[in-house]
Every structure is written in structure tokens, then in C-alpha cells.
Amino acid sequence: MTDKLITAAIVVVGVPAVLIGYIWLTEQVIRILPEKQKPRVRPWLWMAPALAFLALFLVYPMFGTFLRSFQNHPGTEFVGLDNFFWFFGSADALSALKNNVLWLIFLTLFVVGFGLLVAVLVDKVRYESFAKSVIFVPLAISMVAAGVIWLYMYQYRPPGAVQTGTLNAAIDIFGLGPVPWLQVQTFSVNTFMLIIVMAWMWTGFAMVIISAALKGINPELMEAARVDGATEWQVFRGIVFPLLVPTLVVVSTTMIITALKAFDVVFTMTSGNLNTNVIANQMYAEMFKFGQYGRASAIAVVLLLAIIPIMFFNIGRFRAQEAVR
Amino acid sequence: MTAVSAPREMAGPKQGWFARHHIGVHTALIVLMVIWAIPTIGLFINSFRPATDAFGSGWWSALFPPYNFNFENYAHVLGQSGIGTSFLNSLFISIPATVIPLFVAAFAAYAFSWMEFPGRNILFVVVVGLLVVPLQATLIPVLSMFASWGIAGTFLAVWLAHTAYGLPFAIYLLRNFMGSLPREVFESAAIDGASAVTSFFRLALPMSVPAIAALAIFQFLFVWNDLLVALIYISLVNPDNLPLPVVIANLVSSQGAGIEFLGAAAFLSMALPLIVFFSLQRFFVRGIVGGSVKG
Numbered sequence: 001m002t003d004k005l006i007t008a009a010i011v012v013v014g015v016p017a018v019l020i021g022y023i024w025l026t027e028q029v030i031r032i033l034p035e036k037q038k039p040r041v042r043p044w045l046w047m048a049p050a051l052a053f054l055a056l057f058l059v060y061p062m063f064g065t066f067l068r069s070f071q072n073h074p075g076t077e078f079v080g081l082d083n084f085f086w087f088f089g090s091a092d093a094l095s096a097l098k099n100n101v102l103w104l105i106f107l108t109l110f111v112v113g114f115g116l117l118v119a120v121l122v123d124k125v126r127y128e129s130f131a132k133s134v135i136f137v138p139l140a141i142s143m144v145a146a147g148v149i150w151l152y153m154y155q156y157r158p159p160g161a162v163q164t165g166t167l168n169a170a171i172d173i174f175g176l177g178p179v180p181w182l183q184v185q186t187f188s189v190n191t192f193m194l195i196i197v198m199a200w201m202w203t204g205f206a207m208v209i210i211s212a213a214l215k216g217i218n219p220e221l222m223e224a225a226r227v228d229g230a231t232e233w234q235v236f237r238g239i240v241f242p243l244l245v246p247t248l249v250v251v252s253t254t255m256i257i258t259a260l261k262a263f264d265v266v267f268t269m270t271s272g273n274l275n276t277n278v279i280a281n282q283m284y285a286e287m288f289k290f291g292q293y294g295r296a297s298a299i300a301v302v303l304l305l306a307i308i309p310i311m312f313f314n315i316g317r318f319r320a321q322e323a324v325r
Numbered sequence: 326m327t328a329v330s331a332p333r334e335m336a337g338p339k340q341g342w343f344a345r346h347h348i349g350v351h352t353a354l355i356v357l358m359v360i361w362a363i364p365t366i367g368l369f370i371n372s373f374r375p376a377t378d379a380f381g382s383g384w385w386s387a388l389f390p391p392y393n394f395n396f397e398n399y400a401h402v403l404g405q406s407g408i409g410t411s412f413l414n415s416l417f418i419s420i421p422a423t424v425i426p427l428f429v430a431a432f433a434a435y436a437f438s439w440m441e442f443p444g445r446n447i448l449f450v451v452v453v454g455l456l457v458v459p460l461q462a463t464l465i466p467v468l469s470m471f472a473s474w475g476i477a478g479t480f481l482a483v484w485l486a487h488t489a490y491g492l493p494f495a496i497y498l499l500r501n502f503m504g505s506l507p508r509e510v511f512e513s514a515a516i517d518g519a520s521a522v523t524s525f526f527r528l529a530l531p532m533s534v535p536a537i538a539a540l541a542i543f544q545f546l547f548v549w550n551d552l553l554v555a556l557i558y559i560s561l562v563n564p565d566n567l568p569l570p571v572v573i574a575n576l577v578s579s580q581g582a583g584i585e586f587l588g589a590a591a592f593l594s595m596a597l598p599l600i601v602f603f604s605l606q607r608f609f610v611r612g613i614v615g616g617s618v619k620g
Contacts, residue, residue, distance in 0.1 A: 007480065008417070011417055011420050011421050012420070015484075016424055019428040019429070023432060023522055023525070027520060027521065039441070043436040043442040046432045046433065046521075047432065047436045047437075049432060049433075050430060050432065050492055050496060051433075053485070053488055054452070054455060054492060056470075057463060057467055057488075058455055058493075059455075061462070061463035061465075061467045061470075062462050062463060064466030065462050065463065065464075065466060117353075121350055121354045122354065124350050125347065133603075133606065134358045134362055135357070135358065135361050137365070137599070138365070140598040141550065141598055142549070142570045142594060143552065143570075144552055144569075144573050144577075144591075144594070145550075145570075145591040148368065148587055148588070148590075148591040149365055149368045149591065152364075152367060152371065153363075153364050153367065162381065162382055164382060164383045165383070166363060166384070166385075169383050169385075203361075208610050208614060209613065209614055212614040261459050263461075263552070264570075264574075268552075268574050280459075283461055284553075284556075287464070287465065287557075293465055299461075300459070300462045301462070303459050303461055303462065304459060307457050307458070310457055311454050311456075311458075314453055314457060315453050315454055318450070318453045322446075
């Protein structure tokens with residue numbers, strides 16, 4: 001119990017004290033320096049903690065993972081591209097990769113499509129903020145909790161038994177089913193069921209961003225078109241949608257990254273069984289089930305390589321924004 | 326899309342009653358809202374039902390008499406299973422893992438915004454690049470680093486890891502916000518002899534409250550809801566320090582004892598995020614929008 005109290009004290013008082021103390025200390029150090037040195041040294045002292053964190057826990061480990069991906073599993077010797085040959089020759093890894101492609105395409109389509117639909121719809125009603133909250137709330141909860149929620153949605157009982165899962169009870173009304181949603185591998189139905197959970201969570205994210213962009217469009221543009229006799233659909237197609245395209249691209253890149261990194265939902269709902277695995281879960285399994293750190297690193301490198309184009313896209317976009325600034 | 330536009334398209338300049346009242350819009354929106362709400366409502370109702378009921382019939386049958394709700398699932402989850410402890414662990418992990426990156430990012434963002442130094446732009450571009458690095462690419466080296474420092478499995482390890490993972494976004498958002506504050510304020514403060522520390526704490530921080538609040542909510546939810554970081558850096562070494570998501574995920578995969586309390590456990594883990602979300606939604610939304618679209 002005292003342990004917990006000490007931890008609590010560190011958590012609430014100690015940590016902020018250290019952080020504020022650091023900046024106070026740097027100013028004392030700078031005070032001793034000659035006048036000319038002060039503006040040169042100060043920025044680096046202010047940035048030192050951030051740079052240390054980024055270097056130690058992001059940049060250095062990335063290179064470490066890269067190096068590790070060319071080593072055998074105890075990390076004793078280099079094995080060239082063996083781990084990558086394993087990856088592209090292993091049925092499990094390739095099935096995970098294929099699932100990630102499904103995630104990437106369908107999660108993005110679903111989230112951007114429904115996000116756009118809801119954003120356009122809520123713009124026309126008076127209960128806008130309430131409607132937004134309803135769609136947005138799943139984003140605040142953990143993917144684990146979302147997984148639990150949807151396990152109950154997908155619950156399956158053998159034919160003839162009372163269906164307690166919402167989805168099976170619903171199709172039962174029409175005399176269909178029951179379907180063991182998370183076990184059907186035909187057409188990757190089970191993977192789609194997992195994607196739906198993620199899409200349910202992230203649609204609110206797309207909606208919020210698209211809605212903000214929508215409100216930024218000059219209403220006079222739309223009014224002018226309406227006066228000229230354009231229908232609502234023509235206004236949307238001709239004016240609203242083209243102006244939203246940059247925003248849709250931004251949301252899409254975020255969703256692509258989310259899809260590539262997908263882990264929690266799969267881990268919670270199926271543990272990657274029955275061909276629902278994705279590469280992040282495959283990596284976890286290689287690490288902890290099989291102790292194959294070299295292979296796990298190779299998977300991480302594949303993931304990183306898939307994300308690098310988006311990294312450069314973001315940097316380009318940032319540069320363009322700064323130029324306007 | 327068709328549900329929205331079709332009726333209005335037919336309407337043309339002379340709108341009928343149906344189109345004037347946006348019936349298509351309301352219908353489509355309400356259907357979507359119901360679909361979005363049902364999964365959560367279903368589990369919420371089930372979490373108050375005795376296990377025998379929840380296994381014997383769907384949550385909707387609890388909406389009709391005879392009513393049979395109680396708090397036993399919650400009482401059990403809080404009292405007996407490890408959920409109570411892991412709730413506390415989640416707090417111990419989340420609070421510093423929110424506070425540390427906020428301060429560290431605010432220092433850096435202030436330097437990026439209001440101090441001149443060589444390499445400033447290049448460094449910031451690196452931060453923008455780091456925004457999308459998948460944390461999977463760092464797990465193995467960071468884990469072995471923690472192991473060699475002897476802190477694997479401790480709260481400190483996850484504080485450090487979460488701080489680093491949250492920093493690029495935090496620096497990016499705060500720098501964009503602080504950088505758009507009026508220059509004159511800082512210039513006149515400097516003329517009045519205010520030190521960097523003074524103008525940081527007296528001017529930059531108070532003026533950045535909207536961005537800081539957004540970021541705090543964002544980082545808190547991210548850490549509170551995190552599974553992977555805790556799974557890797559804590560669960561293998563020290564099962565006493567597990568936060569809620571790991572415990573719940575383990576409960577699911579065990580498929581055995583305690584599975585009937587899953588709903589209550591999930592809702593306990595959602596309680597704090599939902600309170601934070603509903604009381605501070607405005608800031609949260611602003612954070613998301615500010616992080617992806619400039620302005």
C-alpha cells in the first residue's frame with residue numbers, strides 16, 4: 001500500500017516538479033554564460049529533453065530494428081536477407097499481408113465514405129452536435145473495449161438456440177442465419193467483420209475533420225450556384241466535393257496508417273486465428289510466441305517501408321503550408 | 326449519398342413538402358445514429374443483467390418487464406478480479422504519460438516558435454516525418470534498452486515510451502499554435518526585460534491553453550486506451566502493473582472464468598474516457614481538427 005502511495009506522490013507532484021525544475025535550472029546555467037553565447041545555447045537547452053526522447057526512443061530504435069532485421073534470432077550473426085525471404089515465403093506472413101491490404105482499402109473507403117456522408121447530413125439539421133457526439137463517441141474508448149462490445153454484436157449460437165448476438169438476432173427475423181461471423185473465412189468475411197469494428201470507431205474522426213472543412217467553404221459560392229438553378233446534388237458534385245478533396249486526402253492518409261498499424265482489435269477479437277492475422281499481430285507472435293526477433297524486425301521494416309511514402313507526402317504538404325504561412 | 330440528394334434533386338426550384346423538410350436527410354441520419362449507438366447500448370444493458378439472463382436472451386429482452394437489473398457484475402469486477410488494481414495502474418500510467426510529453430513538447434515548441442537557431446526548419450521537418458513512424462518499428466530495441474537499464478515492467482518504462490511516442494504530434498500541434506500567437510506580445514515582454522522562462526510561463530503557456538487542453542485530452546485517451554505499449558513493456562515482466570486494456574484483453578482470450586463480467590469490465594474502462602470526452606469534447610474536436618488541417 002505504501003508503494004502505491006509513493007507512486008501516487010511521484011505521479012502527481014514529483015514529475016511536474018522535475019519538469020519545471022529543469023527549465024528553471026537551464027535559465028540559471030544560461031545566466032553564467034557570456035551575453036553573446038546566451039541566445040545560441042538557450043534554444044538547445046529548451047529542446048534537449050524533446051530531442052533526447054525522440055533520438056533515444058524513436059530514431060535510434062528504428063535503426064536498431066533495421067539492423068536487427070538482417071540478423072538471426074539471438075542476434076549473434078548477420079544472415080543477409082534471410083528474414084525477408086522468410087517473410088515473402090511464409091504462408092502465414094503473406095496471409096497477414098493480404099489482410100492488411102484489405103484493411104487498408106476497405107477501412108479507408110468505409111471511414112472516408114461514411115465520414116463524408118455524416119458530415120454532409122449533419123450540416124443540414126438542428127441537432128447537429130448531438131448527432132456528431134453519437135457518431136464520435138466510439139473514438140474515445142479503447143479498441144479493446146470496442147472489441148468486447150462487438151464480440152457481443154457478433155455472438156453466435158447454434159441454429160435453433162436463442163440468438164443473443166444482436167446481428168444474428170436481427171437476420172433471424174428474416175429467417176436467415178445464424179452466421180458465426182468471426183469464423184467464416186470465405187471471402188475473408190471474418191476480416192471484414194473486424195474492419196467494421198475499426199470503421200465504427202474511426203468514422204467520427206473523419207466526420208469531424210470533413211465537417212470542419214465543410215464549414216470553411218464560402219456559403220456564397222453555393223448560394224450563387226443555387227440561384228443559377230443548380231440542384232443540391234450538382235452543388236455537391238461541382239463545388240463542395242472538389243473543395244473537400246484535399247481534406248479527404250489527409251483523412252485517407254491517416255486511415256491508411258491506422259490500417260497498416262492495426263493490432264488491438266485483431267488481438268482482442270480473434271487473436272489472429274482463422275486467417276484474420278495482420279502484420280502487426282504476426283510481428284507480436286514472432287516476438288513473444290516464437291522468440292524470433294530477427295523475423296519480427298523484418299516485419300517491422302516492411303511496415304515502415306509501407307509508411308515511408310506517406311511520411312514524404314506529409315513533409316511535402318507541410319512545406320507547402322509553411323510557404324503560404 | 327443518394328439518400329440525401331435524391332429527394333432534393335427531384336425537388337428543383339419548386340420544392341415539395343418532403344424535400345422542404347429534409348425528410349430524407351433526417352431518416353438517413355437517424356438510421357445511422359441508431360446503428361452507431363446500438364452496439365454500446367446493448368453491452369451497457371447486458372452489463373447490468375445477471376449472467377444467467379445475459380446468456381439466455383438478447384439485451385433487448387431486458388427492455389420489457391419483468392425487469393431484472395443489478396450492480397453485481399460491477400461489484401464483482403471492482404472487488405474480486407484484478408480490475409480494481411488495474412484501474413489504479415491505468416491512472417498511474419496515464420497521468421505522468423500525459424503530463425511529461427505536454428511539458429517537454431511545450432518547451433520544444435516554444436523554442437521552435439520564438440527562438441532563432443541554425444537548423445530549426447530541418448529539425449522541425451524531422452519531427453513532421455516522425456509523426457507517422459509506426460511504434461512497432463521501435464519495440465524490440467526499446468525493450469532491450471529497458472531491460473538493460475533494469476526498468477522493464479515498471480511504470481517509468483511506459484512513461485518514457487509514451488512520452489516519446491506522443492511527442493511528435495504534441496510538438497507539431499503546439500508549435501503551430503504558439504507560432505501563430507502575436508509576435509508583438511513576446512517582443513514587448515522582452516523589451517520589458519522578461520526572461521525566456523517568464524514569457525514562457527506568463528505568456529506562451531496561458532495563451533496556448535486551448536491547444537494544450539486538446540493535446541492533454543488526446544494524449545490521455547491514447548495512453549489510457551493503449552494496449553500494445555503496455556503489452557510489450559509491462560506484461561511480460563511484471564503482471565502486477567498491468568493497465569485495464571491488457572487485463573480485459575486477457576479476460577477475453579481466457580474464454581473461461583470471469584467471462585460473464587466482461588461487459589462490466591469494459592464499461593469500467595470506458596467510464597473515464599467517456600467523462601473526459603463529454604465534458605471536454607470541444608477541446609478534443611479542436612485538437613483533432615488542428616492536428617490534421619492547419620488553421
